[in-house]
Amino acid sequence: xxxxxxxxxxxxxxxxxxxxxxxxxxxxxxxxxxxxxxxxxxxxxxxxxxxxxxxxxxxxxxxxxxxxxxxxxxxxxxxxxxxxxxxxxxxxxxxxxxxxxxxxxxxxxxxxxxxx
Amino acid sequence: xxxxxxxxxxxxxxxxxxxxxxxxxxxxxxxxxxxxxxxxxxxxxxxxxxxxxxxxxxxxxxxxxxxxxxxxxxxxxxxxxxxxxxxxxxxxxxxxxxxxxxxxxxxxxxxxxxx
Numbered sequence: 001x002x003x004x005x006x007x008x009x010x011x012x013x014x015x016x017x018x019x020x021x022x023x024x025x026x027x028x029x030x031x032x033x034x035x036x037x038x039x040x041x042x043x044x045x046x047x048x049x050x051x052x053x054x055x056x057x058x059x060x061x062x063x064x065x066x067x068x069x070x071x072x073x074x075x076x077x078x079x080x081x082x083x084x085x086x087x088x089x090x091x092x093x094x095x096x097x098x099x100x101x102x103x104x105x106x107x108x109x110x111x112x113x114x115x116x
Numbered sequence: 117x118x119x120x121x122x123x124x125x126x127x128x129x130x131x132x133x134x135x136x137x138x139x140x141x142x143x144x145x146x147x148x149x150x151x152x153x154x155x156x157x158x159x160x161x162x163x164x165x166x167x168x169x170x171x172x173x174x175x176x177x178x179x180x181x182x183x184x185x186x187x188x189x190x191x192x193x194x195x196x197x198x199x200x201x202x203x204x205x206x207x208x209x210x211x212x213x214x215x216x217x218x219x220x221x222x223x224x225x226x227x228x229x230x231x
Contacts, residue, residue: 004158034219043120044159044207046219090159094215102215103172106151106159 002027004091006107013081014115021076021110023091033074034092034104035065044090050074061085081114088112118142120223122208128229134196137226141190141210147171148191149211149220150183154204165191166214198230 003026013019025031035047048059055067065076074091091107121140129135141148150162162181163173167188176183180199185191195202205227209220 032215032217036219036222041125041224043122043224044209044222046221049217049219051217092159103149103161103164103175104151104220105161108156108158109153 002093002095002105004093004105004107006089006091006110008110009108010111010113012113012115015083016080019078019081019085019112019114021089021091021112023074023076023107024072025074025091025093026072027093027095027105029096031067031072031074032094032096033065033067034094035059035063035074035076036090036092036106038088038090038109040087047076047089083114083116086112086114120208120210120221122206122223122226124226125224126227126229128231129198131200131230132197134194135198135228137193137195137206137228139191139193139208139223141208142221145210145212145221146188147211147214147216148185149209150191150193151207151209152204153207153225154201159207162193164214171214195228198228200230203228203230 005024033050036044050057050067058064088109090109092104094104148165151159153159161175164171165185168185182194205225207225209222211220
């Protein structure tokens, strides 16, 4: 069965510093990887995805993520954090094999707090 | 375009009662999904509709949960009778195609508290 691990429940960074939110995954076949963000009282918003191609993908709000096949990781990064980036971040994966593997599997989420 | 709409946004019910959650997907999206996040854990897949048909209900926890999508438009998720462990946030999402390579549009969720 496919799975996603977000090892950090909470990440704190100072405004202006780089941030990283970690994600590792397990899936059969080629992975399709996603990052979503949830702001307070809002729904999950799509940030970025990796399907194929360049290992470094760029998304909304200046975020990027690097796909590392050997380490089965897809860490979310941003060079300079903003206070407004404070939110709950979810990594998700789906497989390419048919059936339930094509449904999104999410991690447990990482609460990012950017301190002014 | 309007997004995915869920209501109520919050619901507090007593153990043993019934609750019905509703999801209105984006117009024209044949695929509708229910997910839930329980007690700060991962967001788990519950089921997937294609139009009015249940395509995949492998994530439904037990027979106290009943999902419907009459007419292939909005969907309801009924919990009857509710138990304490059903507390959590229930998300609905929709997409034009499945599987989608462009992410899914999620609603704001319904926070269900069973006391």
